[in-house]
Amino acid sequence: MSEERSLNFLEEIVEGDLSTGKHTSIHTRFPPEPNGYLHIGHAKSICLNFGLADKYGGKTNLRFDDTNPVTEETEYVESIKQDVRWLGFDWEEEHFASDYFDQIYAFAINLIQKGLAYVDDMSAEEIAANKGTPTEAGKESPARNRSIEDNMTLFTAMKDGKYNDGEKVLRAKIDMASPNMHMRDPIMYRIKKTSHHRTGDKWCIYPMYDFAHGQSDSIENITHSICTLEFEVHKPLYNWYIEQLGIFASHQFEFARLNLTYTVMSKRKLLQLVQEKLVDGWDDPRMPTISGLRRRGYTSASIRNFCDRIGVQRRENIIDVGLLEFFIREDLNKIASRRMVVMDPIRLIITNYPENQTEILRSENNPEEENNGGYRELPFGRELWIEAEDFQETPHKKWFRLAPEQKVRLKSAYIVTCTGFKKDENGKVTEVYCEYIPESKSGQDSSGIHVKGTIHWVSCEHACDAEVRLYDRLFNVENPSDEEGDFKTYINPTSLQIITQAKTEPVLLEAQPENHFQFIRKGYFCIDSKYSTPEKLVFNRTVTLKDTWAKESNR
RNA sequence: UGCCCGAUAGUAUAAUGGUAGUACGACAGAUUUUGGUUCUGUUUGUCUUGGUUCGAAUCCAGGUCGGGCAACCA
Numbered sequence: 001m002s003e004e005r006s007l008n009f010l011e012e013i014v015e016g017d018l019s020t021g022k023h024t025s026i027h028t029r030f031p032p033e034p035n036g037y038l039h040i041g042h043a044k045s046i047c048l049n050f051g052l053a054d055k056y057g058g059k060t061n062l063r064f065d066d067t068n069p070v071t072e073e074t075e076y077v078e079s080i081k082q083d084v085r086w087l088g089f090d091w092e093e094e095h096f097a098s099d100y101f102d103q104i105y106a107f108a109i110n111l112i113q114k115g116l117a118y119v120d121d122m123s124a125e126e127i128a129a130n131k132g133t134p135t136e137a138g139k140e141s142p143a144r145n146r147s148i149e150d151n152m153t154l155f156t157a158m159k160d161g162k163y164n165d166g167e168k169v170l171r172a173k174i175d176m177a178s179p180n181m182h183m184r185d186p187i188m189y190r191i192k193k194t195s196h197h198r199t200g201d202k203w204c205i206y207p208m209y210d211f212a213h214g215q216s217d218s219i220e221n222i223t224h225s226i227c228t229l230e231f232e233v234h235k236p237l238y239n240w241y242i243e244q245l246g247i248f249a250s251h252q253f254e255f256a257r258l259n260l261t262y263t264v265m266s267k268r269k270l271l272q273l274v275q276e277k278l279v280d281g282w283d284d285p286r287m288p289t290i291s292g293l294r295r296r297g298y299t300s301a302s303i304r305n306f307c308d309r310i311g312v313q314r315r316e317n318i319i320d321v322g323l324l325e326f327f328i329r330e331d332l333n334k335i336a337s338r339r340m341v342v343m344d345p346i347r348l349i350i351t352n353y354p355e356n357q358t359e360i361l362r363s364e365n366n367p368e369e370e371n372n373g374g375y376r377e378l379p380f381g382r383e384l385w386i387e388a389e390d391f392q393e394t395p396h397k398k399w400f401r402l403a404p405e406q407k408v409r410l411k412s413a414y415i416v417t418c419t420g421f422k423k424d425e426n427g428k429v430t431e432v433y434c435e436y437i438p439e440s441k442s443g444q445d446s447s448g449i450h451v452k453g454t455i456h457w458v459s460c461e462h463a464c465d466a467e468v469r470l471y472d473r474l475f476n477v478e479n480p481s482d483e484e485g486d487f488k489t490y491i492n493p494t495s496l497q498i499i500t501q502a503k504t505e506p507v508l509l510e511a512q513p514e515n516h517f518q519f520i521r522k523g524y525f526c527i528d529s530k531y532s533t534p535e536k537l538v539f540n541r542t543v544t545l546k547d548t549w550a551k552e553s554n555r
Numbered sequence: 556u557g558c559c560c561g562a563u564a565g566u567a568u569a570a571u572g573g574u575a576g577u578a579c580g581a582c583a584g585a586u587u588u589u590g591g592u593u594c595u596g597u598u599u600g601u602c603u604u605g606g607u608u609c610g611a612a613u614c615c616a617g618g619u620c621g622g623g624c625a626a627c628c629a
Binding site for chain 1: 560562578588627
């Protein structure tokens, strides 16, 4: 089934480690900080970590990197778990860095007793000032040569809450002249008298990322600790702690994070959009979050396929958001039920069709499926809603929809010939008149007439009203973070268009939140899980159909 | 101006010293009761300069360009 693919660099590393016997099995982990919602960039990491373990018969843990109580919340923990599951992955073990606080504390004591850590009393500003610059060595703190006994006493006092935030820190004694800034006596522990979402007020000192992450990996026997490129400079420190502590040697490997055109991906920026109410929450369908994509109508399979296709490398990249759209169209084309919905309705009156007559026609659910995915019933009558844009008074040269005297097929119904139209006082066409050809009925057409155009329609008498939300990219520049000034000035003002009076065929009343639809000739849609009610349906457009006519007509 | 990383069509991604291939996009055509889908074809690329070699996208050296690093964030 699966095509033959060459190995990515992480797979090569894993295969190497397995074949040399360095490891007999592999263990990865996905380590989000619960301070925001997961986005498509995390999906790449999730697919990587779970995919790698799965491919080589290993295991993957879910671990929450919750070492900073100021930013973390249980709400985020729950959403992260839901999103990982929705993406189709199940973790081996669930952990929290906070579960290891006792052990990490013991690691700190261990380093103090080896003379490799000391309590510093300088302020944050002083420490920064003494750190030097990338081209200049830092200065050693006067506290650096405190005795082990003093350090023990002071660190215990820190833990016991004898000091306020910022008064003391525990630092590793490494090298203030290192060319790697992270090795210049990095901070291991800081005081934060803040309640933690899991440990409450048990602790008032919390380990820094660097003094928690590698140790957590080690405790869980993670063999391959995969993270993004910006952590590359942390690796020497990651290794230093593990070495000095003499614990299981996990190894860190870095890959380039995902960037998408017309999208921002940093949690900080996404949080801003949410807090400043520029979007409707983390799950706004325009957000690149997993929950946003889900609400928009993306399938988890399409996201997995996307992540698989973009691969993994160590070079910076920005991927065309069109590729994501390709994968969702590919998936939805196979599974979405076809329905007819008119978004900008005008009346089409079939003058030679009997008044008060209704016919029940049938139409295939999905021509891509076996047996057309079954059929649904479609009421047809003398007056129909059609799209205003499907009629042109003076047609474009390659136009093959409705125009005076032109013929068109009404999808799954009859061929009609346009005989006239009516305009209102503003010159807008409000009604189009036509005559139908009784012998041209869909499925039993004996008319011998072939038309180029087919349009969708909904019976006026049977139509249901619905709200339809059309989404476009959130930003109108390719790389908002690259532009001058505030990224928010590049928000696309028309990224959400709400159509309140769309006309739908009656079977859509049965639509369920998990259903995917193709509104014929319009795009893929789903029920909005947040605002749709049985009384008032609200649909989200997942993505448009490819539209070669739009290109042609714009020439 | 220190350290680290990277550079293959428009965007991604292969080729692991031996024919630069694939996907998306773009363009053209065929099919089509969705201007959708499907099918066919076309198009565009190894950052640069040297070196090693019978042979270099691949190895080496210099350059150029891009990214990261100076939070008591992760």
